[in-house]
Amino acid sequence: MNTRQSIIDAAISLFNSKGFTGTSVREIARKAKVNVAHISYYFNGKGGLLEYLVSEFYEGYIAAIEKNYSLLTAHSARERLQQMLLDILYYQHDNRQLARFVHREVTLDTILIREVMTTYLMKEKYYFTAILEEGMKRGEFRNASIPHIILQLRSLLHMPYLQSQYLSEVLYIQPHELFFVRQYYKEILNSLNSLLAKPLKVRKTILVR
Template sequence: MNDIPTKRKVVEAASALFYQKGFHGTSVRDIAEKASVNVSSISYYFKGKQGLLEFAVSNYYEEYLSIIETTLEESIELDALESLKNLIYKIIQYKHMNLQLSCFIHRELSMDSVFVREMAVTYLAKENYIIGNAFSALFKNKTEDKSKPDRQYLLMQLKGMLVTPYILHNEWRSQIVGEYSHSLFIKRYVQTICNWLDYIAR
């Protein structure tokens, strides 16, 4: 049995079920049936459902953080605004490509749990640091304009926009049919955030 395709199949099945039924509402047998594998395979590869969750989330965030770090490195020659716009596109694109797992993770992050605290220490702190630095660079050579909202609140708004489609996915999901529609949603949603950035960076 080839390990990588089997593990991927199990993770994809688990992501879909966690998204639909929640972690506690999903059994190992449910995952095995959806992935067309033996229950024993899940124990072998992941040491059970909790191990599978940790593997899926760790994989998700490690790939995500790698992509956003690479995006910033590749944008080094751009000004701060264009660099941040590139970063936002990559973030939304990645979350959308992993839609069900993104929705499940963001739903879990809205609650206080051991899972959330572990994610905060391991991954979210790094994400916040990267996004915070990219956002702060917009104002590097500008004096604080007292007529504009506090920059910390603006950063909070930006972070909110990056997670909103994956917390309120029922608001837009019924309008999306097929791969092209998803691509269009990414393009339009990112453009909306970029228009907001153009306004606050003036």
């Protein structure tokens, strides 16, 4: 493993266990078995390392979303949305330590996170909105509040990484296992159906005593 990757892996591990502010550059260097100067050389310090990790995560995250959006004209909106959710789940699983750290970090109010909000998360909102609007336009989804749906979908997608300790220590669920991802996806689809399914028309009946 090269020096740069060793620093990245060490930082992700330490940021998860001790938090960004609780981790020193020297600790990262020690765990990565590199000289402290290498962190400045590759990332311009701990702040630059944080910016790289957050940006790197969201580049892949948005790519998974964009891929499905690009296929929208040739497929149903429901199919694209379902595949998008699955691709996000798999992407997060493949990068689970980084996902856990980034999703926690995004809950904080910092200059970096505000920049993330105005770039990556605005893109996420755009693509989710476009697919949901198209599905409503085609009659695949019921008309509903799109911001509320996005909020619920994001909560479902990110929950395993914000509540990983609770899942493993209290519910005895192992979110790092692929089996969990597949089962959890089924539950997300159930939630999606309840959110977007068009209501059944209830026929008026005459009650006879």
